[in-house]
Amino acid sequence: MKSKLLETDAQGGRTYVVVFDTGEEAVGGLKAFAGDNGIEGARVSAIGALQCGVVAWLNWETKTYEPISVDEQCEVISILGDVAKGDDGRPSLHLHGLLGLKGGRTVGGHIQELHVRPTLEVMLIEAPAHLRRTSHSELGGIALIALDTG
Template identity: 50%
Template sequence: MQSLQKFVRAQKIDAAGLTAIGAFERAVIGYFDWDKKDYKRIPVDEQVEVLSLIGDVAEADGKPALHIHAVLGKSDGSVVGGHLLEGHVRPTLEVILTQPPAHLRKKKDPETGLALIALDRS
């Protein structure tokens, strides 16, 4: 995640759709606990296939922010998925960024505490 964050900042990408496939040697997935308004961290401490990774880049607090969900395949054929908090690539992750014609911006939602894409221009 840090490498991808550095890349979008260096390239001045503040709005994009993101997809990827590849593999992680380990990862941390998050499940949003509505009552606690926080992510439960779910460690994945094994080599996994990135079956689907989808998300966006949108401006939050004046800088690009990543919001990514992942579906990871384990060696026994089971899957785990959720909000991607950490992903350590091994051997590769093929990422495609698609920039939209309109600017995407996030605003903190007072009800959830989450940074959500704002549909208005304020």
């Protein structure tokens, strides 16, 4: 993983580009990057390609994410999401993505794993305020941004 600070705005918010290379797992890498840089509120967007990955969809009946493994080379058409401070004080990611498969098929959902090949280019734009994500037992422990906790 490589990164570059592109800009710091008047409120102190930073804009980074983070680039992952072949063989790197980007979800864990992005969490580590956010933690190492003290990022507690940011928006995320990304494009690139993967050797494999896992997305998931929320089964409302069971309140669990059901994984969908993608075990082939694919294009990252788009990943959008955010970074917030989790209940444990560490960065928490909430990412959704659409992956393009051979023959023009697509699969998408909640991003769980991204194994890069050859690159994943991530733009991370820090918010001027910190965000907090808290778990909700009535939702099976799913963590949502809590606007009243800062």
